[in-house]
Amino acid sequence: MKKIFQKIDRIRGSGMATLNLDYSSPYYHLNGKRFPVESIATPDIKCRVTLIIDSILIDFTINELL
Structure with a gap:
């Protein structure tokens, strides 16, 4: 859990997040790119993070x- 909290703090601090997706993901072509963060849900193992990609809100x- 400590690593998750550290990652969330880093994302909140910068306001940006870099995608690290599996090959099977429909957004794999965006892998490794940074995008602005719209919102972050309650910190948890499967915490939802909403990114703004081409003016569209997408949850990861x-x-x-x-």
Whole structure:
């Protein structure tokens, strides 16, 4: 849990997140790119993070981000 809290703090501090997706993800072509963060849900193992990608809000889990 400590690593998750550290990752969330880093994302909140910078306001940006880098995608780290599996090959099977429909957004894999965006892997490694940084995007602005719209919101972060309650810190948890499957914490939801909403990113702004091309003016569209897309939800990812904290595990799909660097």
